[in-house]
Amino acid sequence: MSARNALPVIPGFYPDPSVCRVGDDYYLVTSSFEYFPGVPIFHSRNLVDWKQIGNVLDRPGQLVVRPGREGASAGIYAPTIRHHDGRFWVTTTNRETVMDGHLIVHTDDPAGDWSDPVHTTGALGIDPDLAWDTDGTCYLTYSSPGGIWQTTVEPTTGKVLSTPQVIWTGTGLAHPEGPHLIRRGAYWYLLIAEGGTGPGHGICLARSESPSGPWESHPNNPVLSHRSTEHPVQNTGHGDLVELPDGSWAMVHLGVRPRGSFPETHVNGRETFLTGIDWVDDWPVVVEDRFTVPEQPTAFTEEFAGQGLDPRFVAPGVDPRSFTEITPGGGVRLAAGRAPEAREAERLLAFRARDTAWTATATVPEGDVAFVVRIDDAHWAGLERRGRTLSARVVIGPLDQVLASVEDAAPDRPLVLRTTSNTEQFSFAKGPDDLHLGYLGEEGFQPLITIDGRYLSTEVAGGFTGRVIGLEALSSGTLVTRLTYTPDPVLEPAPSHQPAVEA
DSSP: OOGGGSSOSBOSSOOSOEEEEETTEEEEEOOOBTEESEEEEEEESSSSSOEEEEEEEOSTTTOOOOOSGGGTTOSEEEEEEEEETTEEEEEEEEGGGGGGOOEEEEESOTTSOOOOOEEOTTOOOEEEEEEEOTTSOEEEEEEETTEEEEEEEETTTTEEOSOOEEEEOOSSOSOOEEEEEEEETTEEEEEEEESOSSTTOEEEEEEESSTTOOOEEOTTOSSBOOTTSOOSSEEEEEEEEEEOTTSOEEEEEEEEOOBSSTTOBOOSOOEEEEEEEEEETTEEEEETTSSOOOOOOOOEEEOOOSSSOOTTOBEETSOGGGSEEEOTTSOEEEOOOSOTTOOSOSSOEEEEOOSSSEEEEEEOOBSOEEEEEEEETTEEEEEEEETTEEEEEEEETTEEEEEEEESSOOTTSOEEEEEEEOOOSSOSSOOSEEEEEEEEETTEEEEEEEEEGGGGSHHHHOSSOOOEEEEEEOSSOEEEOEEEEEEOSOOOOOOTTSOOOOO
């Protein structure tokens, strides 16, 4: 199989991509679930190299998300981005306010401020899409019990103009969702995900001469699925089509990269991938190796010397700007977060893990702090420094334990979280990676513990998110002066004399 299509164009927990093109510029949005700000937005000129330019929902008046375990996979579901009549539009569902209907926002500048949301009261479901007919009619298509539903709306007010109705029930696979309605030539094409966002996931498609059907199912549905194959990318689904300036087409979609022993696990969440599209007899045909996708640049060093937080930073359930302050001399002050004994994050400044192996370091010269790798509040591992005691703590479901500690920890020693990929081919007891928690000493990296990465995987934790790395002040304020993240292709294992925990 070709490695050209085995790498994501946007690695890390960036699922449910939707894309549009304006001239030579492409814009893409993804789901964000419990994290604030919501709906990260990216820009590209070639569909391969993407840069985050902001977040669509970045004000408390636009977004309410809920912290805690039950809120982790609520929040923002499967947005759609479109450009119509000189304006950019995004529609999505916030599970926290689902009974208000889908929300719609707009802007003239996708890197700037977006409008306050309006809601489609009376049209209830998830994964909404917007499409305009030539007469200006705006169609809202979405998933709800019974299949794929549709109504017409006034997008500037959210007013529902027609009675919602089911327009397609899919091909018979479970969970028809994630619809996108595309016009090409004489046909409208309805692209949906089916099979559930797991190993059975796939992308199915139908066409009609009307945006509301009746629909003719693609003869080769699902048009993309890696289920029951050895492809390194699995769970493929939630696709969106885009036409290139030269008249060719492409599709973005989500997928995961499971690793380790059977049945394999994935840890960085559902990521965004890219394929080509050919048209045969007015049907789209997926060409998976059309684009050469290199390893994406993910490394960064942050000393917090700018005017605000980089758009990569998020927090579960709360606006990170509400508890951070960039200091004049550099660094960021974190207001007091959770109590040291608590398990649930309250003010966690986080960013997404994006590689199969990586190192993250944090320099925290003042205050008690937690430096964690997290799936949700019931699945995380981290370093906690309280006074001059540095401890490694792991939370897995109801289990909560400090596994190692070192006294007289110097505040100027960077804290270190790092993962190493498991490449052993003939083992039935290996997770996707090993997670090492420690600090930088005079002789380099000094690990406190090593744990099996399966404990912080989606297959163990459940839900729709992926790993994030974050810092939280414990009880009182904390100063962070430097934060680094670097992909690591190779790392020697932790010394055998160090305490270790293996699955």
